[in-house]
Amino acid sequence: MLLVIVDQDRGVLDELSLQAITFANSVDPSAPLVGLVVGASGREVADTLGRFGFTDVYLATAPDLNDYSAAACGRAAAELVSTLAPTAVIAIGSQRGNEILAHLGAILGLPVATECTSLSLGSPTHVVRARWAGNLMESAELHGSPAICSVVSHLAPPAAAMNQTALVTEFFPNFTDTDLAGQVRSRIAESEGGTSLADAKVIVSGGRGVGAEGFGPLEELAHLLAGTVGCSRVVTSAGWRPHAEQVGQTGTKVAPDLYIACGISGATQHLAGCRNSKTIVAINTDPDSPIMAVADYAIVGDLHQILPALVAATRTARGI
């Protein structure tokens, strides 16, 4: 039996977790799936999880657990592991998924393989996992039971809802004070930037080639296309744009409908963040720069000449 950790935030199911379910199914199609939801706010989510193929769903609650805590989730999972003895524990490779598994592994003294693309249970278990944000793949042996793994996001499709239900059982883990101390205390508005980069449908992104003073046309174009401005790490390190706009391995990973890369050469760091975009357009003087490996379209030339003209043409096309 496989344990899948399903994340929820204030009663809203994390869609990415559904990918973990599909992955779990592919690991062992015959094994029953058990789900874990943590926090009383997740009660409704827990109730609906049966649709996605779980035989059982466990809901971990505590009077002092009022919001998300990675440590608490790890603790809950650990208790479930000792009770149920699953062969594997699987979560999605998101920030929350990875940190929860890390806590789990620390509590149980077991290894954790994050960002996996494949998992073969056995003695030992074999995994293939992503290094360098997917620019290098690693084959490894995992010596631990259960096998604790997170799956890279956007690898597996989200599990489809079916006409099923699962038994929901509430349980009350022995959370420590430390577990509870790590809860979200409050939330504040995101101070930097307008539309969140991760949600934008169109991103107009600039690199070193744009220069400190050159982002005006990018902002205009983003505005005309109802999108947002992004940038490479070079740009944020230089202090030209806020970090919230950084696209890349250590910035935000984006998957918009349209990603326009202006004056970005395409270091692996950056490509890791934008390669899942549906359409990528590169504007660059160098037809052989690495960004071209992922670009669907390109205009070769000086962006300082091209962008203002592109803004004008877009304005005309929109009839403004």
Next chain:
Amino acid sequence: MEILVCIKRVPLSGAKFSLTADGRDIDTSRLGFTVSPHEECAVEVAVRLVEQHGGSTTVLSLGVEDAEEQIRDALAVGIDEGILLVTDGEEWDAQATAGAIVDAIAESGKSFDLILFGNESADASGNQVGIRVAHALSRPTLSGLKGVQVSDGVLVGERPAGSVREVFEVSLPAVATVKDGAAIPRYPSVPGRIRAKKKPVHRSTPTRPLSLLAKQSVSVPESVGKQTKILGSGPEGISALVDVFRSIGVI
């Protein structure tokens, strides 16, 4: 306050990796080295906190002898001293790494108020060393932080979550893992570099335990091999590009 920040030496890559003959690693013979961007920010956070609150900072790395280069880089931006746990170049998995760090902390005789890590390393991306160290030391962890403040013995951390920021608070001593964006790392000045040469770096050579997550081989994934359609050079490609905008539906 006393702060420990842990860093890892990783190669500076181009757009394509070449592998060693035995397929177990990246061929680094022509590459330079650095630390992961998350860790660069962790170092900057450490330096700033001590600038604000007083105290001292230590940087620690588990790596080959040449990792002294990365330690000196950290010393050059203001960290006070370094600890180098020297390895023979074989990779240590996350549990082993955390164990060595915990041992080194005990050996140092210091009790650090705050221990900083990058959220995940650029290469292995395990996401777990900081959390494991925290459990071993019975401390709370805040991970994935993009904002770090300390006031009155309390660590306040922020991190983005969708369209908002989550805010956390735990009392020190604590562990925090930090993400790129938590601070803009400063460049070392020449006087900083000169001072760095004289700061102490303590060394020890821990023994590597058996790996429970043992790398067997690596491979470079096939690139999708997109055929980029060049719409034109210079402004002549613009009308074709606007057509593309239409066809996608953004206009």
Next chain:
Amino acid sequence: MSNVPASAKCVVIGAGIVGNSVVYHLARLGWTDIVQLDKGSLPNPGGSTGHASNFIFPVDHTKEMAQLTYDSVKQYREMGVFTECGGIEVARTPERMQELARRVSSAKSWGIDGTSIITPAQIKELVPYIDETVILGGFYTPGVGVVDSLRAGTIMRERAQEMGALTVCAGIEVIGLDVEAGRITRVRTTQGDIEAGTVVIACGLWSPKLAKMAGAEIPLTPAVHQMKDIGPVPRFKDAKGDIEYPIIRDMDTNMYERQHGTGLEVGSYAHRPILHDPEEVPSVEEAPLSPTEFPFTQKDFDLQDEHSLELMPEIIGDESVGQKYAINGLLSLTPDGMPILGETPEVKGLWSVAAVWIKEGPGTGRAVAEWMTHGESEIDLHSSDIARFHDHHKSRKHVKDRSAEGFNKTYGIVHPAEQWNSNRNVRLSPYFEREKSLGAVFFETVGWERPFWYESNAHLLEKYGEAVMPRTAEWESRWWNPIINAEHLAMRETAGLVDLTAFALFDVIGPGALEAVQRVAVRQMDVAVGRVVYTPVLANGGGFKSDLTIMRLGHDQFRVVTGGAHGMADKKWFRDRLPADGTAQIVDLTSKYTTLGIWGPNARKILSAVTSADVSHDGFAFGTCRTIEVDSLRVLASRISYVGDLGWELYVPIEQGAKLWDVISEAGSPHGLLPVGIGVYGTTGRLEKSYRAFGNELETDYNAVEAGMTTAKVKAADFVGKEAHLRQRDEVQITTLCSLTVDDHASKSGQKRYMLGREPILTKAGGPIEDAKGRRSYATSAGSAPSLGKHVLMSYLPPEYATVGTELLVEFLGEQYPVTVAGVGAKPLFDPENLRIMS
């Protein structure tokens, strides 16, 4: 990706500053159907040009480099990519101050005006962020500037394209070069083959790899020079341009500092030489920055951080100024520090334009394009000629050792006669051990160890006293000894034995041999067997390619004897002009024969003591050669004299040299024969006789008329340069080679100073002297003429100064000394009637 044309008239491989300059100048000279390839992308394919510091200091002690740089600056200015900012070479030591004075002189010699020595206070005014208390002064060149080399390359390339002469194929790698019957025929690339009869390798540090594909060699090595960019600098906060302050070269620490927009770029040539193999250079995809930007090794810059902090504490000591970018940048180094230009000796049609820096890029492109088009270039490139290398020069070890040794001298104080330390004792004459036991002090020429003087002759110093013109100043005493002058005087009294094994020798043989040598030599070569002809060798334009001796040993056999330094280039010159029908061949005999020279009043007495051949003046005429028996040896004796005294050159197979030495030495002992070094042979002897030397007086810049080397009649047979030579004979002569003597050696402090060569000759008022073509007068040679008791300089002078008795000045290390024209044209100062030679 573009495909490549199936054929081209010329393929240029490389799109850095060099490749771009070459394609432009070829197009300008009328070439069409040129294809340019680069495996990287444009405008910055990732070579050394892409990260170069891009500044140009025009003053160099070497005339060739100064000329190439001067021309390059002109071209950069014309393209609008040159920003003048001025440059100051600062001195921290008194030795360096002396060296800076030398640079002022070189500037004047090469026509770079406006330079001066300035004080620390003046430097501070120009560069306020310098700590003037750590320096003693500086050499200021207002004309120093920075260039946008990538832009320049693009402009030149696009100009060639606009002329319809050029097809550019970027992102295409050359994988093979095909050679058939010693000629280049084809370039094979990742995108197809190109048939081509002319291929130019302009690949910077990748050049050796390309050359190897064709079986040729380009002896350079990739090497590191460190540079870092720091900023933002508060003082440069409002910088409007790239550079608004002069560039500082901190010569004594081998560093430079220049403003770079809002930052400061700091570079160093002070670190340990870090040489790489071309195989270690990554591809464009693998390199994090570019293939020639290697990761910075901070440890190698630690000392430089401190040095730069000393000099510019305001900026470097500012904690807010951070290190934003730092690299170990790769560039090309060669064993002798000069570029590698010309058609490769191994493969016809395959040209090398390698080891060229930004500062001489466009000028080199022009010169090589001219060479490819006309067979010669306006600027004499003999020091950069790829044909100059002997075999051992091309070995990996030699290239690395000498490049490493030369690297730390990039801003060094290099004495004109300075010797190399690495890789010595490679080519030893049969007399090496004998010479060693005689206390020979060896100087190296193309690998040969040659005695410059012999310590065993030290006892002569007492005999000759002040006549040896002793030197007390340290600089001109370096790599010199008064024993040289004593040997000279003794030779002129009795006789001297000179080891000339370093000669390059080759025979031209076959039914077409006469035609072959006739074609190359200015003098008549259809002479009787046994005649020895000393002849200039001219380029098409009538300037000098060489001067050498040819002996007719048979109807179809001519032996060419030339100085070792230039021998390989001479050999290629002859080989390239052999009759096309293959009726003549060249046989290199350099390692087969050794030469001993014996000259002096007693030379005949000594020689006749060991041979029964008739060596009387009538029996063995001057300018003839024949085989004589000396002891049991068959010796080819040639009666000529580069030292201007009675005597012979004696040639024997190399394994018999030691025996010859012993026989002659024994016979010479009662007649005062002494071993005499190259100090005499190369300098003192010939200066007294106004004999010219290639590379000093003789270059393509000057023609035979100006050098005073014409004969009454010109032979009817055609030769290279004949048309120009005939024309020049009829033209008004605008400069003449003269010999000058130094009248007063006393410096301001009263010490006697002795010039070493290349110093500017000035009017009595201290102004430069320039001929109608803009050529400056400078000492082409300088040295002692002991028999005259004078220090002699040779210099070209325009007609208004070229008369005996004209009083002028020579500038040496910051002071001016009176000189007088003592001889005009070829008339020797010593024994003008040549009585000694003809005795």
